[in-house]
Amino acid sequence: MYRLLYWIIKSTDPYYPMEEKYYFSIPESKVPRIVIIGGGFAGLKMARSLRNAAYQVVLIDKNNYHQFQPLFYQVAMSGLEPSSIVFPLRKAFQNQKQFYFRNAEVIKIDSLLNEVQTDRGWLAYDYLIIAIGADTNFFGNQMIADHALPMKSVSEALYLRNKILEDLETALNIHDYEARQSWLDIVIVGGGPTGVEVAGALAEMRKYILPKDYKELNPEEIDIHLIESGPSLLAGMSEVSGKKAEEFLLEMGVLVKKNTQVISYDGRLVSMKDGSMIQSHKLIWAAGVTGNRISGLPEDVIVKGNRIKVDTFNKVQGSENIYAIGDIASMVSDDYPYAHPQVAQVAMQQGQLLAKNLIRKTKGREERAFNYVDKGSMATIGKNKAVADLPFMKLNGFLAWLIWLAVHLLSLIGVKNKLLVFINWIINYMTYDPSLRLIIRPRVPKKV
Amino acid sequence: MYRLLYWIIKSTDPYYPMEEKYYFSIPESKVPRIVIIGGGFAGLKMARSLRNAAYQVVLIDKNNYHQFQPLFYQVAMSGLEPSSIVFPLRKAFQNQKQFYFRNAEVIKIDSLLNEVQTDRGWLAYDYLIIAIGADTNFFGNQMIADHALPMKSVSEALYLRNKILEDLETALNIHDYEARQSWLDIVIVGGGPTGVEVAGALAEMRKYILPKDYKELNPEEIDIHLIESGPSLLAGMSEVSGKKAEEFLLEMGVLVKKNTQVISYDGRLVSMKDGSMIQSHKLIWAAGVTGNRISGLPEDVIVKGNRIKVDTFNKVQGSENIYAIGDIASMVSDDYPYAHPQVAQVAMQQGQLLAKNLIRKTKGREERAFNYVDKGSMATIGKNKAVADLPFMKLNGFLAWLIWLAVHLLSLIGVKNKLLVFINWIINYMTYDPSLRLIIRPRVPKKV
Numbered sequence: 047m048y049r050l051l052y053w054i055i056k057s058t059d060p061y062y063p064m065e066e067k068y069y070f071s072i073p074e075s076k077v078p079r080i081v082i083i084g085g086g087f088a089g090l091k092m093a094r095s096l097r098n099a100a101y102q103v104v105l106i107d108k109n110n111y112h113q114f115q116p117l118f119y120q121v122a123m124s125g126l127e128p129s130s131i132v133f134p135l136r137k138a139f140q141n142q143k144q145f146y147f148r149n150a151e152v153i154k155i156d157s158l159l160n161e162v163q164t165d166r167g168w169l170a171y172d173y174l175i176i177a178i179g180a181d182t183n184f185f186g187n188q189m190i191a192d193h194a195l196p197m198k199s200v201s202e203a204l205y206l207r208n209k210i211l212e213d214l215e216t217a218l219n220i221h222d223y224e225a226r227q228s229w230l231d232i233v234i235v236g237g238g239p240t241g242v243e244v245a246g247a248l249a250e251m252r253k254y255i256l257p258k259d260y261k262e263l264n265p266e267e268i269d270i271h272l273i274e275s276g277p278s279l280l281a282g283m284s285e286v287s288g289k290k291a292e293e294f295l296l297e298m299g300v301l302v303k304k305n306t307q308v309i310s311y312d313g314r315l316v317s318m319k320d321g322s323m324i325q326s327h328k329l330i331w332a333a334g335v336t337g338n339r340i341s342g343l344p345e346d347v348i349v350k351g352n353r354i355k356v357d358t359f360n361k362v363q364g365s366e367n368i369y370a371i372g373d374i375a376s377m378v379s380d381d382y383p384y385a386h387p388q389v390a391q392v393a394m395q396q397g398q399l400l401a402k403n404l405i406r407k408t409k410g411r412e413e414r415a416f417n418y419v420d421k422g423s424m425a426t427i428g429k430n431k432a433v434a435d436l437p438f439m440k441l442n443g444f445l446a447w448l449i450w451l452a453v454h455l456l457s458l459i460g461v462k463n464k465l466l467v468f469i470n471w472i473i474n475y476m477t478y479d480p481s482l483r484l485i486i487r488p489r490v491p492k493k494v
Numbered sequence: 495m496y497r498l499l500y501w502i503i504k505s506t507d508p509y510y511p512m513e514e515k516y517y518f519s520i521p522e523s524k525v526p527r528i529v530i531i532g533g534g535f536a537g538l539k540m541a542r543s544l545r546n547a548a549y550q551v552v553l554i555d556k557n558n559y560h561q562f563q564p565l566f567y568q569v570a571m572s573g574l575e576p577s578s579i580v581f582p583l584r585k586a587f588q589n590q591k592q593f594y595f596r597n598a599e600v601i602k603i604d605s606l607l608n609e610v611q612t613d614r615g616w617l618a619y620d621y622l623i624i625a626i627g628a629d630t631n632f633f634g635n636q637m638i639a640d641h642a643l644p645m646k647s648v649s650e651a652l653y654l655r656n657k658i659l660e661d662l663e664t665a666l667n668i669h670d671y672e673a674r675q676s677w678l679d680i681v682i683v684g685g686g687p688t689g690v691e692v693a694g695a696l697a698e699m700r701k702y703i704l705p706k707d708y709k710e711l712n713p714e715e716i717d718i719h720l721i722e723s724g725p726s727l728l729a730g731m732s733e734v735s736g737k738k739a740e741e742f743l744l745e746m747g748v749l750v751k752k753n754t755q756v757i758s759y760d761g762r763l764v765s766m767k768d769g770s771m772i773q774s775h776k777l778i779w780a781a782g783v784t785g786n787r788i789s790g791l792p793e794d795v796i797v798k799g800n801r802i803k804v805d806t807f808n809k810v811q812g813s814e815n816i817y818a819i820g821d822i823a824s825m826v827s828d829d830y831p832y833a834h835p836q837v838a839q840v841a842m843q844q845g846q847l848l849a850k851n852l853i854r855k856t857k858g859r860e861e862r863a864f865n866y867v868d869k870g871s872m873a874t875i876g877k878n879k880a881v882a883d884l885p886f887m888k889l890n891g892f893l894a895w896l897i898w899l900a901v902h903l904l905s906l907i908g909v910k911n912k913l914l915v916f917i918n919w920i921i922n923y924m925t926y927d928p929s930l931r932l933i934i935r936p937r938v939p940k941k942v
Binding site for chain 1: 516518519557558559575576577580582584585588594596597598614615629630632633634635636639640644647648649650652653659660663664666667668669706707708710910913914917921931932933934935936937938939940941942
């Protein structure tokens with residue numbers, strides 16, 4: 047009905063762009079169609095929770111795999127292979143009926159027509175779920191964005207791995223001490239879990255791997271700087287965990303600098319607000335995230351951090367059938383007056399609840415508001431070294447590390463990924479020597 | 495002495511380019527220095543065989559890893575991860591003294607000065623070993639080189655994997671039957687082991703994986719063409735093996751076309767010499783190899799197939815201290831009047847013998863001429879389906895397949911790679927469903 051009206055408007059308005067619409071070949075169904083954009087923690091959990099529901103589910107993602115973000119840093123540090131921490135989305139849903147996956151990038155939402163446009167075609171929806179997550183925040187500094195190394199996808203993690211290894215190969219052949227430093231030293235910006243875990247992993251690489259692989263280099267020449275703009279590390283965790291993490295890092299020889307902001311980086315020189323500078327060819331940027339953009343939503347629902355304002359049912363303000371879940375959603379509640387934290391647990395719980403609510407709807411039952419159950423947070427700094435804020439206690443050291451391992455292993459999707467990561471961890475733990483230091487570059491076309 | 499002379503010539507000749515030479519920082523040694531270019535089967539075997547010899551060994555490779563070529567096709571078919579079949583060269587030599595690795599691309603050889611120039615610096619040698627191998631031969635056809643998909647490196651194998659998966663995603667959304675065909679059909683050129691193995695693996699993918707992952711596609715719409723210019727498949731093997739391989743492929747539904755040459759391909763249309771044509775977005779090119787180029791050698795030592803003419807001691811004709819081994823070397827003997835075959839076994843045996851001969855030299859013993867011991871050749875077409883020409887008999891079917899598995903598993907470098915490949919094979923064999931169908935694209939820089 048809506049569509050008929052639209053076609054009349056379109057055909058009578060001479061200024062309306064007459065582009066041809068190319069629709070995805072997804073069968074029409076008697077049950078309503080839920081379109082989920084994004085196969086991260088939120089979108090994946092939601093799609094799986096809709097198994098057996100009276101809905102047709104279409105999941106759209108620009109990648110054909112789900113990425114396990116918490117272990118990106120191990121990919122970057124040559125500890126794990128990408129394939130061990132990502133999982134093909136098609137395979138995840140092989141046995142789910144009424145489910146369709148489309149590998150495409152969403153261009154815009156047409157909320158009047160209830161359609162989304164992607165780079166591979168159009169698709170109509172009855173319910174639209176936005177689960178597009180967040181990406182690296184460069185705070186509008188294009189120069190930093192051009193030169194810094196982010197770590198919010200496996201591709202970026204692999205790029206960082208290649209860069210670290212290539213710079214070591216370059217440094218090997220530089221005779222001049224000063225010049226060599228800039229290829230060896232590494233600056234990490236952001237003292238959150240990612241920054242802390244990267245700094246720790248780099249310190250271990252320097253200690254255990256470099257002396258074996260690069261005998262001609264003096265590992266002590268490598269400085270690892272961790273720069274945090276706030277007064278403490280792991281700001282999202284308890285004070286004792288932040289302090290302990292810092293202690294671990296200092297023990298491992300990481301140069302921690304707090305209350306300092308990086309203001310520019312040109313690929314060579316890191317400049318800080320206090321006037322100090324560091325020469326380095328590598329700046330790892332883990333200073334914050336910002337919501338991914340999607341066009342077609344009214345301006346006023348986009349709030350701080352580029353997030354989408356939702357009510358406690360994850361419904362986008364002012365809409366009847368559009369929802370946002372996970373990192374992209376900004377939900378305020380009594381317990382969280384400044385919106386919920388952008389972590390995997392919130393994303394998964396919101397995805398699951400929204401699926402249940404939509405199922406409740408089909409059965410005429412009442413929907414339930416979101417209530418976040420915080421199961422705690424953790425960060426690992428090195429072997430036998432981790433910090434954990436659990437609901438009932440705070441831990442650090444070996445026990446926290448064991449819990450960290452177990453939780454991450456169990457959260458991975460797929461038996462094979464669990465097995466592969468487990469084997470890798472055992473071998474790495476025993477040998478201190480993963481064998482993934484491979485600089486695999488993209489294919490170069492041939493001249494004949 | 496030579497070098498002094500050179501500097502005098504250089505400084506008195508006003509036309510001599512006065513570029514600054516930047517030398518690798520490799521320590522001077524009392525023992526002679528052997529520089530090996532290329533860490534493939536030949537170079538790796540040779541460098542390892544020089545362990546404990548009275549030589550300093552420098553291995554140069556443009557990649558920092560050794561690639562196990564026989565399993566590239568399984569990477570392309572999503573059966574194995576790159577990291578399972580490549581091995582970091584630095585790690586392979588962690589315990590070898592007097593050994594140095596340099597990750598660099600050789601630009602030219604200066605045989606007057608006994609130096610090689612790379613993109614990362616210069617290096618002097620006492621003995622130079624050229625083990626740069628061979629690459630895809632497009633027979634001078636730039637249009638085919640621009641559009642076809644070769645498979646002579648892990649990067650190329652990964653690219654091919656991505657292309658196959660991406661085209662399936664595209665085909666899914668194409669309503670028109672004819673248009674869809676060109677995204678689904680695959681043309682493989684070359685009926686050697688690579689072409690046969692790829693065709694077989696694709697046929698298995700079509701049969702076992704597509705119906706699960708792409709339920710909306712009809713697998714029967716996918717045509718797999720294998721095109722061979724000669725009268726039989728597996729020309730390097732026995733007639734019975736070639737026939738049996740063809741039989742296996744026909745059983746699996748591969749369209750085999752012999753005595754046909756592909757003459758052009760523009761990314762859409764494959765044209766053959768007999769006038770026939772196939773519409774396809776994928777042309778896998780496995781039609782032959784040509785030696786990699788290196789400049790600085792006299793023109794007359796470069797022979798057919800861009801190979802370097804060597805005597806039976808692998809010494810390059812007209813040189814006293816430059817050798818070539820493996821695919822790049824063209825050695826003629828009574829048994830092989832048209833040069834030795836370009837296979838891994840020849841490469842490894844030549845690398846080992848040359849190492850031994852150079853060691854014999856230091857001990858004043860006589861060098862030995864190369865005598866190839868052919869241990870047979872094999873190709874696998876699918877599960878339980880392989881052909882093997884062994885010295886004592888010819889096999890096909892399940893037993894040949896088991897031997898193929900065992901030989902390839904044992905030839906892989908590193909306990910972990912053996913273990914990973916073994917686990918993958920077991921899982922794939924039991925489930926017919928590897929979980930590596932990941933389209934991991936290179937990193938894209940951000941706009942903020």
